[in-house]
Amino acid sequence: MSAAESAGNGPVDSQSAETQRHAARQADTARVVDTERVERAVRELLSAIGEDPDRPGLVDTPARVARACTEIFAGVGKDPDAVLDAQFAEDFHEMVVVRDITFYSMCEHHLLPFFGVAHIVYIPGEEGKVTGLSKLARLVEGYARRPQVQERLTTQIANALRDRLGAAGVLVVVEAEHMCMTMRGVCNSGSRTVTSAVRGMLRKPSTRAEAMSLIERGA
Numbered sequence: 134m135s136a137a138e139s140a141g142n143g144p145v146d147s148q149s150a151e152t153q154r155h156a157a158r159q160a161d162t163a164r165v166v167d168t169e170r171v172e173r174a175v176r177e178l179l180s181a182i183g184e185d186p187d188r189p190g191l192v193d194t195p196a197r198v199a200r201a202c203t204e205i206f207a208g209v210g211k212d213p214d215a216v217l218d219a220q221f222a223e224d225f226h227e228m229v230v231v232r233d234i235t236f237y238s239m240c241e242h243h244l245l246p247f248f249g250v251a252h253i254v255y256i257p258g259e260e261g262k263v264t265g266l267s268k269l270a271r272l273v274e275g276y277a278r279r280p281q282v283q284e285r286l287t288t289q290i291a292n293a294l295r296d297r298l299g300a301a302g303v304l305v306v307v308e309a310e311h312m313c314m315t316m317r318g319v320c321n322s323g324s325r326t327v328t329s330a331v332r333g334m335l336r337k338p339s340t341r342a343e344a345m346s347l348i349e350r351g352a
Contacts, residue, residue: 166206168199175199205239206279213275213289216268217297224261226301230254230347231266234273240313241280249309249325251287254344255294256302256334264298283309283328291330302334304344 172195179186179194186195230253237248251273257263276289291305306329315322335341 166199166203168196168203171199171202172196204278205237208275208278209280211275213272214293214297216271216275217264217293219268220262220264220298222260223257223263225257225263226261228254228256228344228347229263230344231269232348234270236273236277236309238277238281238283238286238309239279240311241282243313243317244280245312245316247283247309247311247313247326249307251290252304252306252308252348253290253294254302254304254335254347255298255300256340258299258301260299262299283307283311283326287328287330291332295332300333302336302340303330303332304335304341304348305330306345306348 175195175198176186179191184191186192232250232252234251234253235248236251237246239245240247253269253273272293273290276286276293287305287307290307291303294300294303294305306327308325308327310323310325314324331341335344
């Protein structure tokens with residue numbers, strides 16, 4: 134089975150999908166970020182840790198970080214669910230599975246990255262409406278690109294598919310490595326956190342087991 138299963142959409146080219154996602158991120162930078170304020174804050178942080186913000190290696194760092202923030206936090210103030218308004222009446226009532234959607238997010242507790250993959254399974258509602266496969270990747274990205282925690286990220290994706298798309302059943306599994314655990318504190322490198330959220334028809338044990346088998350088949 135391919136990384137995605139859907140009616141009338143065909144296989145996903147991961148490279149072209151990533152290109153589309155990058156273009157969407159670039160467009161999101163139009164959101165107003167107070168880059169001057171970010172630069173001042175970064176400069177102050179460098180001074181606070183005992184560094185010289187004017188030395189050659191750091192003199193341009195505040196500006197670089199400010200520019201990066203427009204992309205890293207591009208989801209702040211946005212409604213990620215809006216991408217699901219692109220719906221197609223396909224009279225499709227079987228499972229749609231998209232595995233290994235990569236994401237990068239920022240832990241809101243330490244402002245350190247966590248990153249990994251999201252797996253999405255949904256069963257369309259009574260009208261049999263589906264959404265574009267790229268929209269699922271954009272949904273994940275929209276919720277990931279903000280100060281976040283993995284547990285909330287997982288439930289937000291699931292709730293969006295249930296409430297905005299009207300899916301009759303939803304299963305979301307997120308696997309991630311957290312830098313706040315691997316580069317500080319216990320420094321436990323290689324550990325991964327797995328969270329899941331289940332809604333509607335996919336709460337039925339047999340249906341959920343089928344969905345999990347489709348996800349695990351690509352592991």
